[in-house]
Amino acid sequence: xxxxxxxxxxxxxxxxxxxxxxxxxxxxxxxxxSGQVVTIVDSRPEDxxxxxxxxxxxxxxxxxxxxxxxxxxxxxxxxVMSVEDPALKExxxxxxxxxxxxxxxxxxxxxxxxxxxxWFAYRANLLHLYINGWLEAHDIPLAEPPPWGEPEEPPExxxxxxxxxxxxxxxxxxxxxxxxHEVVDALPALELPAxxxxxxxxxxxxxxxxLDGEQAGE
Numbered sequence: 001x002x003x004x005x006x007x008x009x010x011x012x013x014x015x016x017x018x019x020x021x022x023x024x025x026x027x028x029x030x031x032x033x034s035g036q037v038v039t040i041v042d043s044r045p046e047d048x049x050x051x052x053x054x055x056x057x058x059x060x061x062x063x064x065x066x067x068x069x070x071x072x073x074x075x076x077x078x079x080v081m082s083v084e085d086p087a088l089k090e091x092x093x094x095x096x097x098x099x100x101x102x103x104x105x106x107x108x109x110x111x112x113x114x115x116x117x118x119w120f121a122y123r124a125n126l127l128h129l130y131i132n133g134w135l136e137a138h139d140i141p142l143a144e145p146p147p148w149g150e151p152e153e154p155p156e157x158x159x160x161x162x163x164x165x166x167x168x169x170x171x172x173x174x175x176x177x178x179x180x181h182e183v184v185d186a187l188p189a190l191e192l193p194a195x196x197x198x199x200x201x202x203x204x205x206x207x208x209x210x211l212d213g214e215q216a217g218e
Contacts, residue, residue: 001132007141010035015064019131022066029054029061032140037064062138067130069102075126076105077161078154079119088112093161125151 010030014037018028025042038054038061040047054061067075076096083089088108095104109116128148135142187195 001136001145002139002141003143003145004141005143007143008032008035009143011037012147015131016127018064019066019134020072020127022068022072028064028066030064030140031057032060032062062140065134067127071130073101074158074160075123076101078126078156078158079122080161081156082122082154083115085115088115096161122154124148125154129153 008030015030018037018039021028026039027042028037028039030037038050040050040054073096076092080089080092080096083092091108092105095101095108109119128146128151132146132150135146184192184195
């Protein structure tokens with residue numbers, strides 16, 4: 001890493017936030033003179049002045065490349081590989097399968113506070129590795145090293161998580177949904193009202209944030 005007395009001293013907290021926030025309408029820049037992070041949101045007319053300043057400040061501002069959703073999804077996969085509790089690991093594998101994976105993953109961990117705290121530390125470590133790699137790749141001159149130092153890569157490999165594949169080549173979620181449909185189809189008509197009532201009960205127990213995450217596509 002390029003550490004020099006004449007380098008920039010970034011606002012590290014703002015830098016972390018910018019690198020983990022990857023909304024398509026949000027763009028962040030590091031001011032190489034002041035160390036401030038300038039964030040622009042496409043839908044905010046009040047950010048027009050910031051845009052003009054950045055356009056005029058050739059060479060002063062560098063665009064930050066946040067960790068993509070794909071990258072952050074791989075972080076979840078690596079964490080799931082590290083989970084020792086077989087039941088929790090199975091739930092997390094199901095949670096991250098398909099649309100709404102990020103929200104379902106968080107919802108599952110709400111019931112496991114120790115593992116939830118471990119996830120936050122695990123994710124922060126990977127985020128810091130990502131930021132350090134970006135700073136080195138762009139050879140940003142820094143007046144001081146990052147406050148988190150030199151984080152180590154977790155032992156879990158950065159490879160796609162192996163998920164159980166059904167007989168029809170489907171993912172675990174599709175397999176479960178198909179099985180549920182088959183069970184319902186096999187029920188006598190007399191038992192269907194009770195089955196429907198129970199399924200509705202399970203649906204109403206789902207956190208509203210989970211439903212919102214599904215609809216938004218995260």
